[in-house]
Amino acid sequence: xxxxxxxxxxxxxxxxxxxxxxxxxxxxxxxxxxxxxxxxxxxxxxxxxxxxxxxxxxxxxxxxxxxxxxxxxxxxxxxxxxxxxxxxxxxxxxxxxxxxxxxxxxxxxxxxxxxxxxxxxxxxxxxxxxxxxxxxxxxxxxxxxxxxxxxxxxxxxxxxxxxxxxxxxxxxxxxxxxxxxxxxxxxxxxxxxxxxxxxxxxxxxxxxxxxxxxxxxxxxxxxxxxxxxxxxxxxxxxxxxxxxxxxxxxxxxxxxxxxxxxxxxxxxxxxxxxxxxxxxxxxxxxxxxxxxxxxxxxxx
Amino acid sequence: xxxxxxxxxxxxxxxxxxxxxxxxxxxxxxxxxxxxxxxxxxxxxxxxxxxxxxxxxxxxxxxxxxxxxxxxxxxxxxxxxxxxxxxxxxxxxxxxxxxxxxxxxxxxxxxxxxxxxxxxxxxxxxxxxxxxxxxxxxxxxxxxxxxxxxxxxxxxxxxxxxxxxxxxxxxxxxxxxxxxxxxxxxxxxxxxxxxxxxxxxxxxxxxxxxxxxxxxxxxxxxxxxxxxxxxxxxxxxxxxxxxxxxxxxxxxxxxxxxxxxxxxxxxxxxxxxxxxxxxxxxxxxxxxxxxxxxxx
Numbered sequence: 074x075x076x077x078x079x080x081x082x083x084x085x086x087x088x089x090x091x092x093x094x095x096x097x098x099x100x101x102x103x104x105x106x107x108x109x110x111x112x113x114x115x116x117x118x119x120x121x122x123x124x125x126x127x128x129x130x131x132x133x134x135x136x137x138x139x140x141x142x143x144x145x146x147x148x149x150x151x152x153x154x155x156x157x158x159x160x161x162x163x164x165x166x167x168x169x170x171x172x173x174x175x176x177x178x179x180x181x182x183x184x185x186x187x188x189x190x191x192x193x194x195x196x197x198x199x200x201x202x203x204x205x206x207x208x209x210x211x212x213x214x215x216x217x218x219x220x221x222x223x224x225x226x227x228x229x230x231x232x233x234x235x236x237x238x239x240x241x242x243x244x245x246x247x248x249x250x251x252x253x254x255x256x257x258x259x260x261x262x263x264x265x266x267x268x269x270x271x272x273x274x275x276x277x278x279x280x281x282x283x284x285x286x287x288x289x290x291x292x293x294x295x296x297x298x299x300x301x302x303x304x305x306x307x308x309x310x311x312x313x314x315x316x317x318x319x320x321x322x323x324x325x326x327x328x329x330x331x332x333x334x335x336x337x338x339x340x341x342x343x344x345x346x347x348x349x350x351x352x353x354x355x356x357x358x359x360x361x362x363x364x365x366x367x368x369x370x371x372x373x
Numbered sequence: 374x375x376x377x378x379x380x381x382x383x384x385x386x387x388x389x390x391x392x393x394x395x396x397x398x399x400x401x402x403x404x405x406x407x408x409x410x411x412x413x414x415x416x417x418x419x420x421x422x423x424x425x426x427x428x429x430x431x432x433x434x435x436x437x438x439x440x441x442x443x444x445x446x447x448x449x450x451x452x453x454x455x456x457x458x459x460x461x462x463x464x465x466x467x468x469x470x471x472x473x474x475x476x477x478x479x480x481x482x483x484x485x486x487x488x489x490x491x492x493x494x495x496x497x498x499x500x501x502x503x504x505x506x507x508x509x510x511x512x513x514x515x516x517x518x519x520x521x522x523x524x525x526x527x528x529x530x531x532x533x534x535x536x537x538x539x540x541x542x543x544x545x546x547x548x549x550x551x552x553x554x555x556x557x558x559x560x561x562x563x564x565x566x567x568x569x570x571x572x573x574x575x576x577x578x579x580x581x582x583x584x585x586x587x588x589x590x591x592x593x594x595x596x597x598x599x600x601x602x603x604x605x606x607x608x609x610x611x612x613x614x615x616x617x618x619x620x621x622x623x624x625x626x627x628x629x630x631x632x633x634x635x636x637x638x639x640x641x642x643x644x645x646x647x648x649x650x651x652x653x654x655x656x657x658x659x660x661x662x663x664x665x666x667x668x669x
Contacts, residue, residue, distance in 0.1 A: 108472070121484055121544075189394070193388045199385045212399055214651075215403075219644065222639060223409035276387050311608075330493070355489045367550060
């Protein structure tokens with residue numbers, strides 16, 4: 074569940090032609106030329122990154138150092154114990170595991186179910202296809218707030234409230250994923266599929282052996298988008314999960330914030346730990362993140 | 374028998390077998406709630422007892438509810454600030470970042486990283502940056518001869534502080550979209566303009582900005598939709614406070630549905646918001662069509 078599914082980017086087909094603004098970069102290696110733009114960009118980049126630096130610095134301070142004005146810009150010594158303290162005081166490992174389970178399940182579910190449905194909508198002519206596809210698109214336009222109360226009641230009737238199932242089941246298929254993969258599959262040359270069909274391959278065989286292997290970038294983009302949505306989702310877990318043991322990292326962090334509002338150093342250490350997985354993924358899969366953002370609006 | 378086999382092998386069966394599971398989930402968790410929510414908006418219900426049909430009473434009550442009116446005002450102010458600030462900022466940053474100089478990757482990454490930082494993490498960081506007593510922003514302001522400012526803890530500043538922290542989190546999104554679009558502008562076009570004697574500013578105003586029209590229209594629509602749905606930041610940073618200074622529409626809706634149990638009334642608010650967003654989007658598209666020129 075995410076409330077950013079409102080409007081898809083200009084067109085998902087265009088999005089695959091979008092350039093990834095990171096790849097063409099680094100200038101040709103030649104003599105060093107100073108650019109005046111550094112004088113503009115350096116302070117700007119510093120302002121953007123300052124909040125994160127300040128978070129990390131504070132996470133290594135003692136409580137007394139955080140309660141000083143003017144602020145202590147460099148901690149006297151690095152308080153690694155803040156991190157241990159956070160792990161002792163809150164079931165962080167549990168929250169992390171829960172989030173990982175939920176995220177993995179929804180990413181896997183979306184990759185599989187959206188591939189199947191996307192392929193059907195792209196390539197198979199079946200009764201009711203156009204109407205059903207319009208229905209799927211229509212749900213894409215509706216903000217989360219409109220559906221949240223009835224969805225809550227449905228999930229409650231399924232007996233999933235306060236379980237990880239409440240976070241997984243409704244998100245196993247996002248309309249966005251179906252739409253995106255359908256658009257992508259339609260850009261693939263159909264001749265390959267026709268040839269396989271003549272050779273007697275089944276539809277399932279064609280999808281798994283021919284179409285999906287050609288769809289690596291689209292699948293990776295979808296995975297990254299779904300990962301970030303689920304990992305950072307807040308409103309839906311807030312509404313459906315109550316026991317600390319079933320909380321996700323974001324929800325847990327919010328309750329931790331409520332309980333330790335004055336222990337800024339611990340709060341920042343908890344924050345750093347919650348960000349590490351996403352940041353690692355961001356740096357490893359940067360091009361898919363960028364493409365995901367350019368395609369859709371990844372931000373929750 | 375043969376006809377059964379034929380039906381099984383037909384495209385209809387295959388199509389539904391492939392799309393079925395996904396469509397089932399979309400219907401159950403997407404289509405059904407949309408309709409249910411509409412029905413609910415005509416009922417008095419608290420999620421526990423049997424609902425009672427009240428016709429348009431929820432919508433009528435809405436028009437006289439002072440807190441709803443206030444929430445709408447806050448949402449409008451927030452949107453009117455957030456959308457132009459983040460888009461203009463994103464455009465200027467993208468133009469600055471669209472050049473091949475040493476270290477450009479790192480500059481870009483500095484703008485991109487906040488996009489993947491979760492809302493709760495962003496809020497925790499900014500509550501600390503904006504801390505009225507120990508915050509580093511107040512320290513910087515005091516060095517410049519200003520302050521101290523209450524930020525999120527003052528009724529006059531809280532909404533603007535939320536604008537600030539959401540712009541930080543979102544601007545990278547606009548930068549990425551603009552950078553992708555800027556790299557699609559043919560270099561010859563800009564060179565030609567330069568040869569004709571256009572300055573940096575002239576090129577930006579007369580060539581770049583018009584060419585970015587379609588992308589800007591998309592960003593305006595997309596950002597407005599998201600701005601009107603603001604919730605997480607308000608819930609986490611201020612709980613609508615101080616007092617009701619940061620009550621926005623979705624926060625009020627959440628408060629009604631899940632704290633006060635007035636689900637029917639909340640559903641009416643959700644539908645009003647949905648329709649308002651649709652109308653705004655259509656208006657933006659119509660105005661955009663007049664202003665924006667698509668190259669063939």
